[in-house]
Amino acid sequence: MPMHVAVFSTKSYDHEFLARCNAGAHVLEFREERLSEATASLARGADAICAFVNDDLGRGVIEVLHDAGVRLVALRSAGFNNVDLEAAAAAGIAVARVPAYSPHAVAEHTMALVLTLNRKTHRAYNRLREGNFALDGLLGFDLRGKTVGVVGTGLIGTALVRILRGFGCEVVATDPVRSPECLALGVEYLPLRELLSRSHIVSLHCPLTPETHHLIDDAAIASMRHGAMLVNTSRGGVIDTRAVIRGLKGGRLGSLGLDVYEEEEQLFFEDRSTRYIPDDVFARLLTFPNVLVTGHQGFFTEEALTAIAETTIANVTAFEQTGSPLHPVPSSAGRAR
Numbered sequence: 001m002p003m004h005v006a007v008f009s010t011k012s013y014d015h016e017f018l019a020r021c022n023a024g025a026h027v028l029e030f031r032e033e034r035l036s037e038a039t040a041s042l043a044r045g046a047d048a049i050c051a052f053v054n055d056d057l058g059r060g061v062i063e064v065l066h067d068a069g070v071r072l073v074a075l076r077s078a079g080f081n082n083v084d085l086e087a088a089a090a091a092g093i094a095v096a097r098v099p100a101y102s103p104h105a106v107a108e109h110t111m112a113l114v115l116t117l118n119r120k121t122h123r124a125y126n127r128l129r130e131g132n133f134a135l136d137g138l139l140g141f142d143l144r145g146k147t148v149g150v151v152g153t154g155l156i157g158t159a160l161v162r163i164l165r166g167f168g169c170e171v172v173a174t175d176p177v178r179s180p181e182c183l184a185l186g187v188e189y190l191p192l193r194e195l196l197s198r199s200h201i202v203s204l205h206c207p208l209t210p211e212t213h214h215l216i217d218d219a220a221i222a223s224m225r226h227g228a229m230l231v232n233t234s235r236g237g238v239i240d241t242r243a244v245i246r247g248l249k250g251g252r253l254g255s256l257g258l259d260v261y262e263e264e265e266q267l268f269f270e271d272r273s274t275r276y277i278p279d280d281v282f283a284r285l286l287t288f289p290n291v292l293v294t295g296h297q298g299f300f301t302e303e304a305l306t307a308i309a310e311t312t313i314a315n316v317t318a319f320e321q322t323g324s325p326l327h328p329v330p331s332s333a334g335r336a337r
């Protein structure tokens, strides 16, 4: 019996990649709606739902999904901070994820942010188009020989370390688990505060958990090198955005690159160009010339979307055939924020 899957937060690219990998194996019902308590009942009659990073899978939604007959939540993401795992376990709903699709996609996007912020190509592009060929204000620095602090040396952090070593950077890292590959690449593991005080650039690649929520706060920023660059392509909540704005205003932070934002579910993945930005904190961020924000596009490569679709369909097929998905998220992974 093919599984009936309600796919939430669908964009044209999700439809295209999932339908191609599914090849008729399951019944996929594509919905544009973001999953929330208001939309969860749309899953009625489905065996499984498929969700993305900003879909709400808190206790309230899980209860509605349970009543609707859903038995599997198949996440199209690696992170599962948006799922109440205890509630899912209590409701007998299995949760699956895509543990690794392309760490290179996110690591390479991180490097794009670093290079753009450093050499100000975003500003140069606009200047040139207006006939302004002056170089004032575009001064960067050589990456070779600079110290980069990588917070979290899992799949993405390690992929970034490889790239950074190619640029001739010194790399220091912090992670409760040391990566043998990073150690072999000459990475020195340090406590977070020491990493912050040594690094010219700090890049965040840890998951969002209660422990890492607002890891970068006022105190952390105060311990950074004056004028350091901070890049976050992990999850928005790892950074206290208001503290970062204070750091930018005081000059402690030299530049900031973000692919994720604490309140991004109100903004990202939609065309809002004909409306105003209702989030004043986000709007303030956009006023800084040394801040570069992309809208959670680190994962957005051909290879990553293919891998996400293949693993998602494999999770659903395994659940259909064996009663458990290929890549389950254990309920013991705890309630993350």
Ligand code: NAI
Pocket: 078, 079, 099, 100, 103, 106, 151, 152, 153, 154, 155, 156, 157, 174, 175, 176, 177, 205, 206, 207, 208, 211, 212, 233, 234, 235, 259, 260, 296, 297, 298, 299, 300
């Ligand atoms: P991973 O699970 O391979 O690595 C995470 C690493 O962080 C692990 O080595 C873990 O030990 C470490 N860690 C946990 N707590 C820490 C702490 N307090 N301090 C330092 N390190 C800590 O995960 P992966 O695949 O490398 O992804 C990292 C994060 O990137 C994901 O959790 C997700 O939030 C984010 N992500 C963002 C994407 C984007 O499009 N911008 C796409 C995919 C993932």
